[in-house]
Amino acid sequence: MRSAASPSRFEELSLLIAGRLGLHFPAARLRTMENALGEAARIAGHGTTTAFLDALLRPSPPDELFDALVRELTVGETYFFREPAVFAAIREQFLPEWSRRWAHRMALPRFWSAGCCSGEEAFTLAIALERVGFPAPERAEILASDLNPHFLRLAREGIYRPWSFRGAPDWLRAGYFRAVDGERLEVRGDIRRAVRFQRLNLAGSGFPATDNGTAHVDLILCRNVLMYFTPERLARTAARLADCLNEGGWLVVGAAETGHIEVPGLAPARFGDLTVFVKGGARTRSKPPVAPSARVVDPAAIVAPAPMTLPSRTLPVPPLPENPPPSIDEVRRLASAGERVAALALCDRLLRGDRINTIAHFLRATILLEQGNSAEAEAALRRALYLEPDFVAALLILGQTARAAGRAAVADRHLRTTLRLVSALDPQAVLPETDGMTAGRMAETLALLVADRPVHSRRSAPVATAA
Ligand SMILES: C[S@@+](CC[C@H](N)C(=O)[O-])C[C@H]1O[C@@H](n2cnc3c(N)ncnc32)[C@H](O)[C@@H]1O
Structure with a gap:
């Protein structure tokens, strides 16, 4: 996706957001910030993202502009009796x-x-x-x-x-x-x-x-x-x-x-x-x-x-243990050996030391799903996607989980987004965390799943008609 403003303007905005709201938008999350900015510009009635960005970066921007941005930047994931x-x-x-x-x-x-x-x-x-x-x-x-x-x-x-x-x-x-x-x-x-x-x-x-x-x-x-x-x-x-x-x-x-x-x-x-x-x-x-x-x-x-x-x-109370942080490979090893409880504990420990480890959030979700805890699994998947919005495997599982729970509209939305993402990739590209599945193969499978309505790829012709 092309940025609507130069990276330095976004860096400026990222600093402003960090200073004013505390929220962290490093370079890896530029896309998320850009999407939020576009949506906030629309809500605030600004013509373009660039005009909105300019208004925000002026000295003392009006609170309403920030409110529109806050609404898009904050994550509203919560539920009763969480944890x-x-x-x-x-x-x-x-x-x-x-x-x-x-x-x-x-x-x-x-x-x-x-x-x-x-x-x-x-x-x-x-x-x-x-x-x-x-x-x-x-x-x-x-x-x-x-x-x-x-x-x-x-x-x-x-x-x-x-x-x-x-x-x-x-x-x-x-x-x-x-x-x-x-x-x-x-x-x-x-x-x-x-x-x-x-x-x-x-x-x-x-x-x-x-x-x-x-x-x-x-x-x-x-x-x-x-x-x-x-x-x-x-x-x-x-x-x-x-x-x-x-x-x-x-x-x-x-x-x-x-x-x-x-x-x-x-x-x-x-x-x-x-x-x-x-x-x-x-x-x-x-x-x-x-x-x-x-x-x-x-x-x-x-x-x-x-x-x-x-x-x-x-x-x-005993002091907290000072073990070295576990590696993602250790978590994987335990999970694939069926040691779910130990894998989950290790994964949680890893995340305590590295809360923005997208793969750890993803692995945690897969373990929780195997344990039948789909609510926490979905929360973990959303966390992974918040950190990496293009994480195809996480989006796919989120869609499948919604489908399994009978939430057809949500499932459809996630699967269509997944299809759009993979359709924009090189068909030979291997998708991370999918056991070697290529983007092309995934697009074919998804096109069958969401074939009832057309989905348009960013790069190519509509793919949903493959069925
Ligand atoms: C993921 S929710 C957590 C909700 C609840 N505490 C829970 O654990 O279920 C994060 C919340 O933090 C709020 N938030 C983010 N930045 C904030 C800030 N600078 N000051 C106050 N609240 C903030 C968001 O608006 C959002 O409602």
């Missing part, structure tokens, strides 16, 4: 210890979903807390923030499609949502009122601050947000988040982000495969790990009401 081990740890480790402190405190416990997207994470927190006797806003404060105003609008609306419930237990829909039409579900009124949504840029300096509720927080969920930041901004934001915490408070980041949190004053504490960061000195752990190695935890088992137990004794 259930986090909510298990909150229930079984955090709350028993903290409920004792709250008993002697005037202020309500304060929770913050930082980078909440369309609200699924914050509402999960509200539901998990309500089920163990901490309903907000009566007994807890829940703040949720995001940069993207469009996501915040969706969050405040609280109406969700089935895709937001992938992997969630049935009781969640039945107990906390009501149908608004044939497909969409609206979150219960008290749960919606439990969360206060606000706009906040995590790359900015607006926190901690008492007026927006980001000071004296007890637990922060900032998951799958910092992985999109430049390394410098990641470090700076993590340090600011630490400043927002009360002593002993928790910072919980995404699995791929834990390896990147190095903040003086934040100590890692491990609960099985889950690592959280605790403000203050040596950590204690009240119970055995909540999630045995690489086990997928059933959300239903986690948030069912259970009596609160106080820790009977404390154990020092």
